[in-house]
């Protein structure tokens with residue numbers, strides 16, 4: 001697995017719920033965790049590793065405790081608005097302010113197949129919303145204000161140019 005960069009079409013693909021948690025799923029989730037830590041990110045959705053399924057990982061504190069792999073995740077409640085700087089491992093070097101809910105309630109399945117309820121705020125809540133968007137083929141550039149989007153348009157063009165040349169941006 002590798003991290004997939006914009007404008008790879010897998011980032012816009014509709015993802016499928018996982019119906020079985022088997023050894024392959026666990027292995028891929030582990031690989032994703034490594035990729036995310038290498039890239040020093042706090043979240044990575046399966047499509048960003050070229051795998052169009054409803055799974056993402058979030059690790060906002062870098063500790064080994066707590067659940068970090070979320071399968072078939074659903075946000076059930078959102079509260080408040082916060083406009084803060086955000087980045088994405090599929091757009092290295094680009095950050096922009098994005099309005100997200102401050103707090104969320106959600107549920108998901110763990111790698112052990114247990115259903116868990118989640119309440120998150122701050123960075124974790126932001127990461128949840130960002131990663132869930134990925135599972136719906138939505139990217140943070142879609143949520144930027146028109147002026148913020150304009151400000152990074154030359155960087156997006158550069159990504160598009162590199163993609164056509166089949167080179168990986170660094």
Ligand SMILES: [Zn+2]
Nearest residue numbers: 087088089090
């Ligand atoms: Zn992202």
